[in-house]
Amino acid sequence: MGALAGQPNQDAICGMRLLAGKDDIAFSQKIASGDARAFEEFYDRFATRLFSIAFRLCGDAGLSEDMTQEVFLHLLRKIHLFNGQASLSTWLYRVATNFYISYLRSYRPKQYPHESEESLHKHLDQKSSQQSSTLHHRLDLERCLAQLPDGYRTIIVLHDIEGYKHEEIAEMLNISPGTSKSQLHHARMKLRSLLQGVEP
Amino acid sequence: MNKECRQLEALLSEYTDGSTSVGEAARIEAHLAGCARCRETLRDLRRLKAALANLPPLRPPAGLKMRIQEQAGAAGLITKQPRYRLRPTAGWVLAAAACLLLAILLVTGLGPATAPLTDSSAEMKDIFHDLRNAETLYLNAIDRMDQLAALKMNEMPPQIRQTFETNLALINQTLAESRTYVLENANNPRAWEHLLAAYQKKVEFLSLIIETDLS
Numbered sequence: 143m144g145a146l147a148g149q150p151n152q153d154a155i156c157g158m159r160l161l162a163g164k165d166d167i168a169f170s171q172k173i174a175s176g177d178a179r180a181f182e183e184f185y186d187r188f189a190t191r192l193f194s195i196a197f198r199l200c201g202d203a204g205l206s207e208d209m210t211q212e213v214f215l216h217l218l219r220k221i222h223l224f225n226g227q228a229s230l231s232t233w234l235y236r237v238a239t240n241f242y243i244s245y246l247r248s249y250r251p252k253q254y255p256h257e258s259e260e261s262l263h264k265h266l267d268q269k270s271s272q273q274s275s276t277l278h279h280r281l282d283l284e285r286c287l288a289q290l291p292d293g294y295r296t297i298i299v300l301h302d303i304e305g306y307k308h309e310e311i312a313e314m315l316n317i318s319p320g321t322s323k324s325q326l327h328h329a330r331m332k333l334r335s336l337l338q339g340v341e342p
Numbered sequence: 343m344n345k346e347c348r349q350l351e352a353l354l355s356e357y358t359d360g361s362t363s364v365g366e367a368a369r370i371e372a373h374l375a376g377c378a379r380c381r382e383t384l385r386d387l388r389r390l391k392a393a394l395a396n397l398p399p400l401r402p403p404a405g406l407k408m409r410i411q412e413q414a415g416a417a418g419l420i421t422k423q424p425r426y427r428l429r430p431t432a433g434w435v436l437a438a439a440a441c442l443l444l445a446i447l448l449v450t451g452l453g454p455a456t457a458p459l460t461d462s463s464a465e466m467k468d469i470f471h472d473l474r475n476a477e478t479l480y481l482n483a484i485d486r487m488d489q490l491a492a493l494k495m496n497e498m499p500p501q502i503r504q505t506f507e508t509n510l511a512l513i514n515q516t517l518a519e520s521r522t523y524v525l526e527n528a529n530n531p532r533a534w535e536h537l538l539a540a541y542q543k544k545v546e547f548l549s550l551i552i553e554t555d556l557s
Contacts, residue, residue: 178411181420185407193402203474207403214410218419283393284479302394327355334386 166230174222185214188231192238198299199242201288209245213238239304243296243314286336294329301326346373347380354380358387400482466529473534480541487548494552506551513544 172180192213196206217234224233287295300306300314301322308319308326315322350373356362357370374381414420491510495503520537527533 176418176420178421181411181414182407185410189402189407190399193406194400197400197478198397201475202471203403203478204471207406210402210406211410211413215414215417215419218414280393280397281479281483283397285475288475298394302391303397305395323356324352327352330355330387330390334383334390337390 167224167226170221170224170230173218181218188234189214191235195235195239195299195304196242198284198287198303199296200246201290201295205249209242212245213241216241235304239300239306240314246292246296282337286333289336290329290332293325294332297322297325298329298333302330347377350380351383354384354387358384358391398482398486400478401485403478469531470529470534473538476538477541480538480545484541484544484548487545487552491548491551494554494556497556498554510547510551513540513547516540517544 169180169183173184189210193206193210196209196213197203200206200209217237220237221234224230227233228236287298290298296315297311300311301308306314308322311317311322312319317325350370353362353366353370357367362370374384411420495506498506517537517540520533520540524530524533524537
């Protein structure tokens with residue numbers, strides 16, 4: 143398993159599920175050539191999701207703006223490496239996510255909090271479970287997501303929002319798939335308790 | 343919570359994802375049949391997973407594209423585009439004068455309490471950070487409501503639609519003014535108060551449009 147040291151893991155980039163079409167390759171070549179109009183289209187197609195991933199990974203509007211800016215520059219430098227073994231969108235979201243993870247690691251070293259089973263249950267026991275039937279107003283969900291410890295938020299964003307598998311997450315975060323699974327469980331339970339806390 | 347609940351709860355996330363083994367699934371199902379607490383946990387985990395999967399994308403801030411284009415151009419990653427220059431015309435001069443007047447009215451109207459805060463304590467930074475995040479979420483929620491309201495207004499008789507459009511334009515104008523004021527006074531709590539109040543008004547008005555009974 144390759145470590146993430148600021149560069150996207152090329153092994154991880156390969157082995158994607160969808161193959162790229164000819165259009166993707168031609169488009170990537172146009173962007174790589176520095177074509178300003180191609181960049182505009184590139185931005186218009188992908189900026190929303192790239193910003194969303196950044197925002198949800200860091201929980202900070204200002205920082206996610208910086209991250210999105212940096213990721214576009216990074217993608218422009220790397221797009222010549224796109225080889226069509228995956229669709230362009232699959233490739234670039236993966237490269238961008240790897241970049242964000244590295245960026246946040248250097249920005250503030252991430253910790254992967256591992257609350258003991260005891261403290262987690264204690265925390266849950268203190269909350270009333272009767273409120274849980276009216277969960278998940280979107281804004282509450284976004285706010286609680288931002289309140290999660292960094293490690294928990296990363297796992298939830300990658301697995302439950304972006305749809306990566308535990309094996310892929312393990313590779314991105316340099317952890318084992320088992321750790322990814324158990325962190326996801328703790329993260330979901332923590333998010334659940336945060337949501338119960340904000341419900342009227 | 344008994345020992346079995348504790349052991350099985352750790353598997354409920356995987357069960358939610360459908361990734362437990364057949365044996366584990368059978369054990370969980372047998373336990374769920376007699377444990378209301380774990381059934382509730384499972385229900386919450388399923389709802390949470392669905393809600394997370396359905397979170398809509400967030401719109402990047404205006405101006406980000408231009409900043410990236412400038413940086414990418416400076417780094418030689420894209421060819422520089424010619425900048426569009428606006429020629430001053432009578433209309434533009436009038437618009438600029440109107441904006442200036444509005445800005446003066448806004449500043450005067452807010453009075454002495456609008457002096458920017460000099461307090462740079464960590465707590466104030468946290469508060470402004472939360473406000474910026476709140477604004478991003480508000481903007482995205484409003485975007486979606488705007489779309490629903492536009493659909494609803496298309497179904498309305500022209501006269502009613504025009505009334506709604508006029509009022510919406512006024513609210514949008516107030517919002518734009520408040521936004522400008524916040525951009526210029528990012529550390530002023532009163533500026534944020536006005537902006538979030540303006541967003542609130544827009545949400546209320548859009549809700550009114552969306553919920554209007556046309557039958």
